Each structure stands twice: as structure tokens, then as C-alpha cells.
């Protein structure tokens with residue numbers, strides 16, 4: 001018997017037992033629906049994480065130095081000669097780090113593949129004042145220039161690609177507060193006021209190169225970004241010198257940033273850094289992304305597992321349906337065998353039927369999932385963009401669909417094996433003699 | 436040529452076992468017609484099933500055109516059932532939810548033949564029931580059903596046609612018609628015809644006869660038959 005005739009017979013039989021087929025298919029489609037939706041949701045989450053984090057550069061490594069006696073429990077003995085030790089929460093592990101010295105930071109710059117190294121200067125400013133304007137405004141935070149492309153984030157002006165020490169980029173909040181249109185601010189001079197090491201006020205002039213849009217996404221609602229200014233590394237180094245030279249903490253840094261010449265250098269540079277001191281801990285954005293993805297994957301697998309249980313239950317439905325079908329069609333099977341249909345084809349007849357049920361269930365589940373995807377994504381589109389999540393809450397991919405369809409086909413096939421074997425074993429004469 | 440050599444058939448096992456055939460032997464020439472007679476339970480169907488490749492005898496052998504049947508692989512026996520023989524059942528065994536045409540095409544469907552409608556129409560025409568081709572078989576009368584069975588049995592152009600009490604469920608008038616058709620096929624197509632019956636009138640038309648009692652041949656006649 002040809003495959004198309006097997007399929008035709010299978011479909012005919014499914015049509016004949018409509019209500020039974022519909023119920024079995026429904027059970028399967030519910031499982032398929034949740035599974036596809038889970039995968040689609042996870043895709044959207046991953047893509048959102050990707051797009052938000054890829055705004056930042058992938059070229060930077062952050063290096064910290066872990067404390068020597070990490071395994072120590074209890075309280076350490078006081079040692080007046082020891083370098084200052086700061087307790088810092090890093091990734092929630094409660095690890096203790098040692099501060100980096102200037103020599104250590106400078107050593108990183110000599111590693112091949114490293115473009116630039118700058119430590120965390122930990123500088124602060126008191127106020128910002130537009131030249132010719134009497135009012136002064138608070139500076140919440142000073143960012144150091146970024147090497148990643150910020151052109152998308154600019155409200156006005158440009159984000160310098162080659163920073164000079166007198167350039168500054170302001171956050172949108174300042175235009176809103178100053179009441180001056182962003183484009184008018186570009187090229188103007190601002191005065192930044194800060195305290196030197198002896199707590200004496202110092203003022204420094206900068207030229208506004210551009211204005212950054214209010215950030216969306218993870219950083220969107222952080223108050224620290226309200227009064228945010230961005231200056232060059234060189235300017236930051238100079239302010240640092242003014243603020244800390246002469247204090248006890250001078251030239252000691254909690255961490256340092258290492259800019260790579262290319263992302264390809266990451267592993268060789270990491271190796272070189274840890275070769276200097278095994279206590280160096282190197283992290284990068286790709287680390288963070290992979291950590292987030294691991295968590296997302298675990299959640300996805302857990303949810304997919306629940307759908308899997310639903311599908312398993314549905315598989316028993318297939319076994320039941322097919323056993324009934326074999327039982328009801330004893331005569332037909334006997335006749336087909338008497339007319340010379342080989343055992344293998346009898347088995348295939350029922351396997352094809354089981355697979356058809358599976359594919360039907362998968363199709364309905366997938367179609368429903370797509371419907372929900374379209375509904376959710378169109379209904380909540382603006383909201384999703386507003387909160388910076390991205391434009392899709394659900395992203396069902398072609399591989400998702402193919403995997404679920406193939407998986408359900410396989411599951412149904414396996415569920416159909418036992419009934420199909422039962423059909424194959426029927427004795428034609430016995431089957432025909434039966435009343 | 437059909438050669439039956441000492442076949443016995445035992446149903447069941449041990450205390451519950453029942454011997455339906457006792458060392459039956461005979462030979463029938465190709466193209467002949469044969470009636471297997473005997474009372475109910477005498478083993479007629481059992482013998483026919485052994486000849487048609489439907490049920491394996493417990494011992495002895497059946498050979499068709501000099502080739503042993505039951506020592507073949509199952510796949511070859513399937514091919515034998517599908518291509519060498521046609522079978523008409525007493526109870527029709529039609530698929531009632533399907534059309535006459537679909538029922539008739541089943542042997543070719545199993546064989547994997549793609550274009551089978553034409554042959555099905557030809558078979559239906561030969562049995563004078565072509566006009567019912569698109570009817571569901573459950574709407575047919577008994578005589579019509581048996582003619583559909585016959586059409587299904589001959590669509591694959593078998594060398595041997597078996598019929599197990601083909602007129603058992605029919606009234607005398609329709610029996611007459613079916614009988615006539617059986618002999619017509621035997622004559623026109625040269626098909627060997629083996630029919631189980633306990634209808635005396637029908638038996639009289641056969642050139643060769645076997646009478647079974649308790650699984651043994653108690654009498655026989657016919658020129659093309661040797662015991």
C-alpha cells in the first residue's frame with residue numbers, strides 16, 4: 001500500500017470518529033499551545049535582554065581583585081599596615097575585594113590586545129551652572145565616556161567619538177530643568193563645581209558636545225540618572241587627582257575597566273590578567289548576558305516541562321483512542337490481511353493515524369499560540385516600548401514551531417506503537433470469524 | 436495446479452484441541468472447477484483457508500503450480516493472497532461505510548497500484564453492477580453485495596478463485612445469478628474455481644467434487660481431480 005493511501009485511510013477513519021478524534025486532538029493542542037507560547041515568551045525575553053545590553057559596548061572587561069583569604073569565616077584581625085579593605089557586594093555573593101593599586105592598573109595596559117585601561121575614579125561634583133546663568137543645579141552622577149555607539153541615544157548634538165578633556169555631554173533632565181531647548185545647549189559653556197582634596201571648591205569649564213536622551217529600559221527610572229553628566233576619561237583623571245591626591249585612598253581603586261582592541265581578544269586578555277595574579281576576577285558584559293540567559297533558560301525549561309507533562313497525559317489519550325480504533329476495526333484489519341496486506345503495512349496504517357492526530361494537535365496548538373502572539377503584541381505594543389522591554393512580548397520562531405510539530409509527531413508515533421502492534425498481531429481468520 | 440498432500444489441522448491445544456482435518460490429499464488441474472461439499476463443521480472452510488493461504492495447516496503441504504505454499508516467507512504468502520488468489524466470503528466482508536468502487540479497489544490499493552479505477556469499473560461491468568459503483572455498500576441488497584465481493588475477488592486477475600458458501604445468504608433467484616457469474620469467470624478467464632457449498636443444486640453444476648465428513652474425504656468425482 002502506498003503512503004498516500006495509508007494517509008487517506010487514516011484521515012478517513014479519523015473523520016469517521018469525529019468526536020473521539022476532536023477530544024484527543026484538543027488535549028494535544030493544549031499541550032502544544034502552552035509549549036509554543038512558553039518558547040515564544042522566552043525568545044522575547046532573551047531578545048529584550050540582548051537589545052538592551054547590546055547598547056553598551058562588548059569590548060570592555062571589568063577587573064577586581066579578590067581578597068586573599070576568601071574562605072575565612074568570622075572577623076579578621078585588625079592590621080594597621082594592611083591596605084584598606086572594602087566590603088563590596090558583588091553579584092550578591094558578599095565577596096570581599098582588595099583595592100587595586102596604580103601599578104597594578106598600569107600593568108594591564110601593557111597586555112597585548114588592550115586598547116586602554118582606566119580605573120574607577122569614584123569622583124563627584126557638586127553643581128553645574130550654565131555660563132551666564134545665575135542658577136546652579138546638582139550633579140547626581142558623573143559618567144566617564146563610553147566607547148560604544150551612542151548616536152541612537154542623542155537628543156541633540158553629538159556624542160564625541162574622540163573626546164577632548166573639555167567636552168561634556170548632559171542628560172535630558174538638564175534641558176528640561178534649564179528650560180533651554182537641547183539644540184540651543186550644544187556648543188554652550190557650563191561650569192562644573194567640585195571639592196578638592198582639602199574640601200576647597202574648584203570650578204572647571206566644559207563645552208557641551210551633546211545632550212543624551214532620557215534612558216529607557218533597565219536604567220530608565222533610576223533617580224541617579226537625573227542629574228547625569230558625561231566627561232572624558234582624561235578629564236575624570238584630572239578631577240580625581242584634584243579630589244584625592246594627598247588623601248589616604250589616593251591611587252587605590254575598587255575596580256578597573258580594560259578596553260579591548262577587539263572582542264576577539266577577550267579570552268587571551270583574560271588569561272593574561274589572571275596570569276598576573278590568580279585573584280584577579282574578570283567580568284564582562286557577555287558574562288552577564290550569559291548569566292541572565294542561563295536563568296531564562298532554566299525558567300523556560302521548567303515551564304516547557306509542565307507543558308511536557310500535559311503532552312504526556314495527551315499521549316495516553318492517543319493510546320486509548322487507537323486501542324479503541326483497533327478494537328472497532330477488527331473486521332477491517334482481518335479483511336485487509338486476508339487480501340494480502342503485509343503486517344508491516346497494517347502497523348503503518350495505525351502509526352500514520354497516530355501521527356496524524358499528533359500533527360493535527362500540534363497545528364491547532366501552534367495556530368492558537370500565533371493568534372495569542374499577534375493579539376498580545378499588538379495590544380501591548382506601545383506599553384512594551386514605553387517600559388523599554390522591546391516591541392514584542394512573545395516571539396515564536398520557526399525552529400520553535402518545527403521542533404514542537406516534530407516532537408508531537410514523534411510522541412504520537414510512540415504512543416501509537418502499542419495499538420499498532422496489537423493490530424498487526426490480529427489473526428485474519430479469527431478476525432473475520434468474529435461476530 | 437493445486438496439490439494437497441496429507442494436510443491436517445488441529446485447532447487449540449491439549450485437552451481443548453480439535454482436529455478439523457485428517458490427512459487430506461488431492462490434486463486439481465489448473466483451470467478446473469471444484470466443489471467442496473459436506474455438512475456444517477466437516478472442515479470445508481478449514482480446507483479452503485489452507486489452500487488460500489489464510490490459515491496454516493498443522494501438518495502436510497499445499498503446493499500451487501509446483502511451488503510449496505506454507506514454507507514461504509510471510510511476505511510471499513501475503514503476495515500469494517493478494518495476487519494469486521481471489522476470495523469470496525459467505526458474509527461478504529465489505530466495508531459498509533465506503534462506496535462499491537472503493538471496496539472493489541482494495542486489493543489493488545494493497546498492491547500499491549496507483550491507477551485502479553479503470554480496472555475496478557471493468558470488474559464491476561463484468562458483474563453487471565457498474566451502475567452501483569458510487570453507492571455505499573450498506574445500501575445494497577444481498578445479491579448485489581455478493582457481486583461486489585466477486586468483483587473485488589477478480590479485480591487482481593487471480594489464477595484461483597475461492598468462494599466459501601457464496602450463495603449461503605442469498606435467495607434462490609439471486610443465488611442463480613451469482614452461480615452463473617462464477618462459472619462464466621471460470622470459463623472466460625480460465626480461473627481455477629474452488630467453491631465450498633452445501634447447496635445440492637449448485638454442486639450439481641461442478642465438474643469435480645469432494646465430500647468431507649469429520650475432516651476426511653469420504654467421496655469424490657471428476658476427471659480433473661485425483662486423490
Ligand SMILES: Nc1ncnc2c1ncn2[C@@H]1O[C@H](COP(=O)(O)OP(=O)(O)O)[C@@H](O)[C@H]1O
Nearest residue numbers: 446447453455474475476477478479480481482
Ligand atoms: N478457531 C477454531 N478453534 C477451534 N475450533 C475451530 C476453530 N475454527 C473451526 N473450528 C472447528 O473446526 C471444525 C471445522 O470448521 P469449519 O472448517 O469452519 O467447518 P465448515 O466450514 O465445514 O462448516 C468445526 O467443528 C469448528 O467448530
Ligand SMILES: [Mg+2]
Nearest residue numbers: 479480481599
Ligand atoms: Mg464454513
